[in-house]
Amino acid sequence: MATGFHGVGAAVAALSSSPSNSFDSKKLLCSPRRSFPVRKGASFVADRSDGSVNLDLNPKARRAQQLIVNAVANKADSSPASSSSKPGHELLLFEALREGLEEEMDRDPRVCVMGEDVGHYGGSYKVTRGLAEKFGDLRVLDTPIAENSFTGMGIGAAMTGLRPVVEGMNMGFLLLAFNQISNNCGMLHYTSGGQFTIPIVIRGPGGVGRQLGAEHSQRLESYFQSIPGIQMVACSTPYNAKGLMKAAIRSENPVILFEHVLLYNLKERIPDEDYICNLEEAEMVRPGEHVTILTYSRMRYHVMQAAKTLVNKGYDPEVIDIRSLKPFDLHTIGNSVKKTHRVLIVEECMRTGGIGASLTAAITENFHDYLDTPIMCLSSQDVPTPYAGTLEEWTVVQPAQIVTAVEQLCK
């Protein structure tokens, strides 16, 4: 079981996720992993989600407390078992994204980046800094402010086999490209009877920031989730940011990678060797017994902060970062539900029609018999995000509300 660390095999890492059903989970998780396009010959570290094994819970709980002090967190690689793995290097999340992008551009000459201010300016969030100098103007392209058309152009280029990475300076601006993303990006593979694949990556920061105003605090995952044919992933740590970026670029499907404005400066130690994260897999952040908390992106940190309080109060929450917003990793989620029988979803989307709403429906449909109580879903309020700081705080789910919700669920 301890081999989960070094992650030699694709499926091994999943074993540590839950004590029960370990046999099944390995067998079933094998198939999506095997089908995943991985660079031949290179050794890679598969996603070691929780980075630890099934030790008894108290030491883990204490480690969880040490884990989350504030938003700038260090991943718990300090546990004894991990010191034998390669030291890796420390970096911030936007640097991890850049590293992933750069490595893929080095590896495959068909990868190019298009977006506003990605080239000479270096990227509005510095994700593409230095790439234009290294790869030239034809591979890192500064576009005018014309989302509809440059997204369309990225899709057209992808139809011929290029692998563009289209950056929306803020995810909200991609609403202007909705037609291209929905009709062309998502549906062309189907309507052409499989003739064209669209290996495009559309990425950008979204989510509620610090008083950015209503139009710059949009959560587009709720608008895009219905589009058939696309995959959506949300990164939350430097480790999975780099892994998901690389996996998304290598994927033959169109992938939308959601980053969060407030997470760009997270620091973490990540491995030196080449690795990717499975696009369709959820990440087990903290195994537990009492309640399953499903979250993604920034809310993961609110949840972990609440978990600190909950552990002190004697609860044992299992926290899963779902990462894959479309399709949901119902396997990991299902195993968790079967274990804890209580589900809390914490998301940043609005209540109506958000990821949480779909997830609630999916879990109810598939795992209704395993639930002891109805699923609780904490989402942002159905309002445009206000500018005033206090109001903005009330729009989004806060750790205290998560604690209350868990207490209610576990009564």
Added chain:
Amino acid sequence: MALSYLRSSSSRSVNLLKPLSSSLPLRRPISTDTTPITVETSVPFTSHQCDAPSRSVETNPKELLTFFRDMALMRRMEIAADSLYKAKLIRGFCHLYDGQEAVAVGMEAAVTKKDCIITAYRDHCTFIGRGGTLLEVFAELMGRQAGCSKGKGGSMHFYKKDSNFYGGHGIVGAQVPLGCGLAFAQKYSKDETVTFALYGDGAANQGQLFEALNISALWDLPAILVCENNHYGMGTAEWRAAKSPAYYKRGDYVPGLKVDGMDALAVKQACKFAKEHALKNGPIILEMDTYRYHGHSMSDPGSTYRTRDEISGVRQERDPIERIRKLILSHDLATEKELKDIEKEVRKEVDDTITQAKESPMPEPSELFTNVYAKGLGVESFGADRKEVRATLP
């Protein structure tokens, strides 16, 4: 039928020339003769920000006869599609191209299959021009397995990847940024090929077109934007939709050329010119002045916003097939009878293909879930009742 009547009326006038050339040797219907013939286009080109190409077009008997056969095939195919639609074998949307065939054949004569073509929903004939077969067309229109998109696309989603035909798009104007993306990929791969992005006079007012044009001009992309101006955006005449209906000038800083779209040779000359221009200087706009005889789609009679006199007037004066027929007959490349035989042969071919297409089966239920993702995710998909339609994706 009205068409054959018009045909025979024009041949009567040509018969007067017949005795003079009776001494010439008999020519075969599909001539392999490639002796060059120079023909003048019907009207000179009008240009914007560039020098117009010459009015004299080089062609040869083989090409002219190919034009005739291809256009006759396209015309016959569209009319057959009309009947099939009325027989409810084709459902949904069906946008017919008859009247505009010259644009498709003229363009094909000027380019290679390595150049990319992308167009909107009036794509049946462009697909044939790119090498698509009649069977693929009719099967797709009827939603059968033998269709080019396996029956899952329909009239508006014809694609042929191996000959660089990128469709087939339903949303007005959305194909133009895609086309500029194709041009970008061509430049990226240093292919020395160009992309023709076709759109209509209705789409010419779309913002994304100008956005894409701006980017293409900035990055020097080999993109040729072709406005197939049939003067009506569904029911709205061009003068009611565009403040400036001179679509070839709308590019402003991008050069443009106005072409008589009913003259296949003029189209060929313009496309040849545009290809050379785009490879050297970046984007160019071509405006093809053309006309559609049918309404916008099958649900549009086509006579509420224009008079029947207008339609029949264009058919008499400017019909593309008639022009080529007159050209062939006046240069004595084939006899009247041979041309009629070609048309009969084409008609038979279309009828036979329709019979064959009708026999093609409907897609399997599991096809509902295939091709959603390029690589399936190892999941099992099922329909609403979880029993009837099941598929395990790869």
